[in-house]
Amino acid sequence: MIDVVNIQTQPVSKSRISECDFDQLVFGKTFSDHMFVASYDGKGWQDLKIVPYGDLSLSPALSALHYGQAIFEGLKAYKSQSGEALVFRPVENLKRLNKSAERLCMPTLPEEIFMSGLTQLLSIDRDWIPSKPGYSLYIRPYMFASDEYIGVKPSENYIFIIFTSPVGAYYNKPVKVRVEPHYTRAAPGGMGFAKAAGNYAASMYPATLALKDGYDQLLWTDGVEHKYFEESGTMNVMFIINDTIITPPTTDSILKGITRDSVLQLAKDWGVKVEERPVSVAEVMQAIQAGTLQEAFGVGTAATIAHISVVGYEGKDYTLPPVAERKFSNKVLKVLDEIKTGKAPDPHNWVYRV
Structure with a gap:
């Protein structure tokens, strides 16, 4: 009450x-x-x-x-x-x-x-x-x-x-993203963890450049070395490699997403292995090329789950597995929607009723 x-x-x-x-x-x-x-x-x-x-x-x-x-x-x-x-x-x-x-x-x-x-x-x-x-x-x-x-x-x-x-x-189709190797969304010691208007203003120019090249969003990398993934556009990002969900930890340069937290909680409820740790660009690109990257998706309030269909890196596009084959992200999207609309049990008391 x-x-x-x-x-x-x-x-x-x-x-x-x-x-x-x-x-x-x-x-x-x-x-x-x-x-x-x-x-x-x-x-x-x-x-x-x-x-x-x-x-x-x-x-x-x-x-x-x-x-x-x-x-x-x-x-x-x-x-x-x-x-x-x-x-x-x-x-x-x-x-x-x-x-x-x-x-x-x-x-x-x-x-x-x-x-x-x-x-x-x-x-x-x-x-x-x-x-x-x-x-x-x-x-x-x-x-x-x-x-x-x-x-x-x-x-x-x-x-x-x-x-x-x-x-x-917010998105009516899977998204095509590009790895951003130069521009920085946020840096250690800054306010990337805050939902401050200035953070979004700073992201618009590189995002616009990506749009002109046919991409829907960016995969932001860290502001120090540009070696590690941080977010995807306005969303947190998750990868599934060898049946393990891997996602960057929330830091002072990464927003602590509520949808992110909800997805990880449901994954743990279902016994899915979760690793919150730095995720390097090299690791993900190697997994794509080896065929061990099963799913990649953004998570956020606006989109809930945004399937990533293509990753652009160093001038080349890499197509990811078909959305229909993505067991976890399709399941978690369905369950979250059912919890939010009162059609499924709410074991964590996430829903506030007016």
Whole structure:
């Protein structure tokens, strides 16, 4: 049970839901009727409210726009067969949000405020949760510095918002990726473990170069030697070699993914061997060439499981085993989807019911 906090609610005069084509959803383009907003004044969180989704009025001197104090999270809500709103592991997202906040000198958010705001927002916008298989309501909590001040120092004031977006699949096909040997997503001692806006800004240029060459994403390598894999695009990455799941350990340069943690837990439940250790580019390329790489996939909230079909390395493309033959990733995708939608037992109490 969570401690319920007082939240003022200003409902829309007329819902926009009739304008939404739930059969033609583009990820991140459609937004629900309301949003939860809270303000931090240097002493504590206040002015908690749910208001109609709409534009913000911001100062040109807004600190976040100049010095990058901005963090976010991403999670999803699903509709059960009985019509309940089910949210997958929201407290873990809050924990990660607060870890990001500490790294960027921002205030942490109390659990009762986060969960009360999320619960009431989903209650009022429950009808925006798609019912179609493979679809969900994407939830975007984020926080940014709101001082009107041009000076390099932590802001005293912050705004926290949660808004939601009905979405379809992030990837509708297996992805083609390229090993990145030069550009760096994050480095030891940096903030690669945080969901900070600047991390994603830094990734866009090399990702754009890969897109121009026909790849969907990058396989990021470490920022020191570029010898070890870290992440795949915006996801954690996993390889299955000789029936063993191998994935890089979470460090200060790798995001601690909630889907990653869930996949590894299910693997352990099923008796699958798991190794969390540095994974070298050479090891994976040798396994591809020897035919011992059975599966490779990205794991994250948006995609859940993104099968990797092709790996580009040093100017050559290597085709991986067909998706239909991938026993573990297909099974874990199916089971996770069933847990999230209430169709399968939830042995680890991952699902929060609204």
